[in-house]
């Protein structure tokens with residue numbers, strides 16, 4: 720069983736604004752898609768409602784305490800993180816928590832690796848992830864993207880692997 724976590728945050732630790740990502744960085748989204756392709760992904764109900772459909776070629780698991788929350792098949796709903804992790808582990812050897820804040824923090828102690836993209840900008844938003852202590856992880860940069868005509872901010876993708 721291998722839980723991973725993936726998220727992107729700005730320099731000021733913002734991850735969301737009004738239910739959406741606070742940036743438009745196509746190659747960052749492409750990188751997220753490559754890393755999570757074929758895997759199970761676990762997300763909070765608000766993160767799901769950001770896009771309101773299944774991310775393709777992945778088992779999408781949405782966590783909600785609402786007993787009557789309905790989702791179109793094949794998206795799965797889980798009433799808590801434990802159930803979501805069990806479902807995910809039955810699908811793929813590696814599976815991801817992809818947000819939001821509480822699920823990332825709740826999964827951290829069990830995660831084998833964390834893929835953290837730092838968007839090199841100070842961003843206005845309403846959803847912030849506290850700084851995470853990666854002292855028990857080996858950290859390396861796996862991608863760096865400069866500003867270009869499609870990317871208003873540079874970003875760096877860090878991989879933190881538990882030691």
Ligand SMILES: NC(=O)c1ccc[n+]([C@@H]2O[C@H](COP(=O)([O-])OP(=O)(O)OC[C@H]3O[C@@H](n4cnc5c(N)ncnc54)[C@H](OP(=O)(O)O)[C@@H]3O)[C@@H](O)[C@H]2O)c1
Pocket residue numbers: 725726727728733734735736737738739740762763764765766767769782783784785788797798799800817818819820821822825846
């Ligand atoms: N930058 C990134 O990498 C990234 C990643 C993901 C999301 N985002 C952004 O972050 C924002 C959403 O994140 P968020 O932290 O506000 O919300 P969220 O975690 O996506 O959703 C919160 C909801 O998830 C459910 N939930 C969370 N933990 C649960 C648990 N342990 N057991 C049962 N249900 C649980 C609850 O749903 P109910 O209220 O239905 O019970 C809760 O209200 C959006 O703006 C999104 O675009 C950014």
